[in-house]
Each structure stands twice: as C-alpha cells, then as structure tokens.
Amino acid sequence: MRVIILIKKEFLQLFRxxxxxxxxxxxxxxxxxxGGKGISLEVKRFPVIIQDQSKSSLSREFINKIxxxxxxxxxxxxxxxxxxxxxxxxxxxxxxxxxxxxERKVKKNNAKIQIIIDGTMSMTATIAISYLSNIAYGYSxxxxxxxxxxxxxxxxxxxxxxxxxxxxxxLSSWFMSLLELFNMITMVSLLLSSAALIREKEYGTIxxxxxxxxxxxxxxxxxxxxxxxxxxxxxxxxxxFMVKGIFKVPxxxxxxxxxxxxxxxxxxMSSLGITIATFVNNLSQAMMVILVILVPMLMISGAWSPxxxxxxxxxxxxxxxxxxxxxxxxxxxxxxxxxxxYVWKDIIGILLIGFSLLIISVxxxxxxxxx
Numbered sequence: 001m002r003v004i005i006l007i008k009k010e011f012l013q014l015f016r017x018x019x020x021x022x023x024x025x026x027x028x029x030x031x032x033x034x035g036g037k038g039i040s041l042e043v044k045r046f047p048v049i050i051q052d053q054s055k056s057s058l059s060r061e062f063i064n065k066i067x068x069x070x071x072x073x074x075x076x077x078x079x080x081x082x083x084x085x086x087x088x089x090x091x092x093x094x095x096x097x098x099x100x101x102x103e104r105k106v107k108k109n110n111a112k113i114q115i116i117i118d119g120t121m122s123m124t125a126t127i128a129i130s131y132l133s134n135i136a137y138g139y140s141x142x143x144x145x146x147x148x149x150x151x152x153x154x155x156x157x158x159x160x161x162x163x164x165x166x167x168x169x170x171l172s173s174w175f176m177s178l179l180e181l182f183n184m185i186t187m188v189s190l191l192l193s194s195a196a197l198i199r200e201k202e203y204g205t206i207x208x209x210x211x212x213x214x215x216x217x218x219x220x221x222x223x224x225x226x227x228x229x230x231x232x233x234x235x236x237x238x239x240x241f242m243v244k245g246i247f248k249v250p251x252x253x254x255x256x257x258x259x260x261x262x263x264x265x266x267x268x269m270s271s272l273g274i275t276i277a278t279f280v281n282n283l284s285q286a287m288m289v290i291l292v293i294l295v296p297m298l299m300i301s302g303a304w305s306p307x308x309x310x311x312x313x314x315x316x317x318x319x320x321x322x323x324x325x326x327x328x329x330x331x332x333x334x335x336x337x338x339x340x341x342y343v344w345k346d347i348i349g350i351l352l353i354g355f356s357l358l359i360i361s362v363x364x365x366x367x368x369x370x371x
Contacts, residue, residue: 002214006222010196014226020195024230027184028238035180036247041172043127045072049092051083052076054102062113065135066096071128083116093118094128106143166335174335177247179303182330185235186323187294189266192227193273194286202282220365224270231266232259239334252337258330261347265326268354271361278364297321302328322357325349 014020048071052059066073074092077083086092097114105111115132119125167174200206206219236259243249272293280286300310300318307315307324318324329346332338340347 003218003221003225006214006218007225010222010226013196013199014230020192024188024192024234027188028181028234029242031184032177032180032238032242033246035183036173036177036242039172039176041175042170043124043131044069046070046094046124046128046131047092048073048094048096049075049077049083049086051078051095051097053100054098056103058103058106059098062098062136062139063096065139066132070131087116087118090118093125094132096132109144173247174249177243177249178330178334179327181235181238181243182323182327183298184238185231185262185266186269186297186326187290188234189227189231189269190273190276190290190294191287192231193224193270194277194280194290195283196223196227197274197277198280198283198286201277216366217362220274220362223274224267227270227273228263228266232263235262249334251334253333253335254339257340257343258333261326261329261333261343261350264347264354265322265350268322268350268357271354271357275357275361275364278361278368297323300324319349320353322350322353325353 045068048066050063050066050073052063063073071094075086077086077095083095083097087095095114095116097116099105099112099114102111102113113136115129117125117129164170197206236255239251239258244251273290276286276289276293280289298304300314300321301323302318307318310318325346329343329350332343332346336342
C-alpha cells in the first residue's frame with residue numbers, strides 16, 4: 001500500500017512538470033521523425049565534376065550513366081587547376097577524369113578512368129565509389145556483349161539477383177527510426193530515473209521520506225516503476241504512431257514479447273540512472289555522466305558497426321552493454337519476427353546485466369540515503 005502511495009506521488013510530480021512532459025513527447029515523436037527522415041545511409045545527389053579529355057561518343061555514353069538520384073553533375077572542367085579549386089572549396093566531392101585515349105583503349109579492352117574523391121566523409125566516399133564501380137562494371141559488360149552479339153553465338157554470363165531480407169527496398173528510414181526509438185528508450189530511462197532522485201536531493205525531501213514509516217526499498221521502487229510504466233507506454237505509442245504509421249515499418253514480431261522485454265530493459269537502465277544519481281549532487285552533473293556513459297554504449301552496441309568488425313577487446317567490452325542485447329532483440333523481434341527461440345540469449349543478457357545493476361543501485365541507495 002505504501003509503495004502505491006509513493007508511486008502516485010511520483011506520477012503527480014511528473015505530470016506537474018510541464019517542461020518534462022514536453023520533452024518526453026518531443027523525444028518520442030520529433031526526434032524519431034528527424035532521425036528517420038534526416039539521416040540517410042544512401043548516397044544521393046553526390047556532387048560530381050567531370051574532365052572529359054576524350055570527348056568521344058563512348059566517353060559521352062559512359063557519362064550519361066552518371067545521373068540522379070545518386071549523382072549530380074555540377075560542371076565539366078578542362079584543367080587540373082579547376083579540379084583543385086572545386087575540391088578545395090568543397091563545391092564538388094568527386095572528380096571523374098576520362099583520359100584522351102579512352103575510346104581507343106575501350107576497343108582494346110584495357111580502358112581506365114581516374115576517380116578523385118574527397119575522403120573526409122569516409123563512409124559516404126566509400127559508398128559513392130562502390131556506385132561508380134557498379135556503373136563501370138555494367139558499362140564494360142555492355143561493350144563486351146555488343147562485340148559478341150555480332151557473332152553467331154551469345155556471350156555466356158552469370159546473372160546475379162540480390163534479394164534483401166527484412167528490408168527489401170533497403171530503406172535506411174526503417175533502420176534509423178527504430179534506432180532512434182531504442183536510443184530514446186535508453187536515454188530517457190536514464191534521465192528520468194536519475195532526475196526523480198536528484199530532485200528529492202536538491203529539494204531536501206529525500207531525508208523526509210526516509211524518516212517516515214516507508215522502507216528504503218519502497219522509496220527505491222517508487223522511483224523506478226513510474227519510469228518503467230511511462231517510458232514503456234510512450235515507446236508503444238511511438239512504435240505504432242511514428243515507426244509503423246509514418247515510416248511504414250512492418251512490425252512482424254510479438255508485440256507483447258517486445259513490451260515485456262522493453263520493461264525489463266527500462267528497469268535495467270533506470271537502475272543505472274539511480275546509481276548515477278547517488279554519485280552526483282545535481283542534474284547538470286548527472287547529464288554529464290549520462291553523456292559519458294551513453295555515447296560509448298551506443299558506439300559498441302553494434303548499431304553503426306557489427307561486433308565482428310570491432311577490436312577483440314572492444315568486442316568483449318560490448319558484452320557488458322545492455323544496449324547491445326536490446327538492439328539485437330528489438331531488430332530481431334520487430335523486423336524479423338523472431339520468437340523466444342532466437343532471442344532468448346539477448347533476454348538473458350538484459351536480465352543478467354539488469355540484476356547486476358539493480359544490486360549495485362540498491363547498495364548505493366542504501367549506503368547513501370538509508371544509513
């Protein structure tokens with residue numbers, strides 16, 4: 001009964017904080033929308049300039065294949081000085097140089113072109129080069145086929161057809177909207193739970209609570225359970241209204257399973273938030289500590305690079321991050337439709353880290369406030 005009264009108090013304090021309510025709504029709507037729409041993993045309208053030294057029909061035919069939406073030809077230049085100026089000023093990111101003997105060497109099957117690219121944004125540059133490589137490969141096949149089609153027989157070839165599972169159109173908005181949802185669940189869970197305890201510390205009311213008949217574990221649970229209920233409800237709302245409604249991401253898995261494990265994950269992050277709150281004195285310090293923890297957690301979670309590509313030491317450290325397990329679980333259930341048979345290891349990882357953080361947070365809470 002006492003826990004219910006304390007939970008009611010926490011909800012009253014939460015709903016009275018209008019700024020916090022606006023931040024919560026903003027986090028689960030606008031942030032997810034901008035993440036899905038504003039961040040794209042595809043290269044589109046990549047700025048290109050061309051130096052066509054051949055000026056032949058074959059070079060023009062090749063240039064015609066470099067077109068939107070992937071590339072945008074800005075200009076044709078005639079000298080190396082112009083190339084340097086375009087690149088140095090940042091007006092162009094890629095230069096295509098076609099040599100004077102391009103047509104003659106094409107007929108001898110040994111033609112080459114030169115690509116000069118700004119590698120400042122390495123990921124974008126790599127994708128742009130891969131696009132051009134595919135264009136050059138397709139063009140070379142067309143030339144070879146033209147030669148052999150004039151003969152009585154057809155050139156034998158292997159045709160590859162790529163089929164993408166779970167995201168057939170390769171839409172980055174599916175990935176980014178879900179990633180932003182998982183990020184918001186993580187970040188807001190940390191912030192909300194730590195802010196609830198820090199607010200009591202700043203107002204000096206935590207000691208008043210502890211001298212009442214309530215026990216310390218009841219105060220502890222009252223700080224975490226409202227966060228779990230609030231964030232899990234907002235995550236379901238955002239999943240159906242933003243991710244599925246606006247970005248048209250197909251939700252294939254068991255929603256009940258996702259909700260239950262999400263509650264466990266929020267409980268885990270809330271325990272970490274309580275632990276952080278016991279070490280700091282105000283909300284500004286808590287925000288700095290959360291930032292220090294959250295950024296490395298995201299980097300080693302597997303969101304931006306697969307764990308197999310990480311350094312062995314970093315890969316081992318990533319097993320200590322609950323976000324790694326939650327991302328694997330979330331994508332597996334929502335996009336792939338996986339059941340318990342495939343995601344039970346991720347659930348075990350979340351629970352083990354959650355119970356460990358719970359023990360640490362309870363110990364710190366009792367040590368700090370319930371002496």
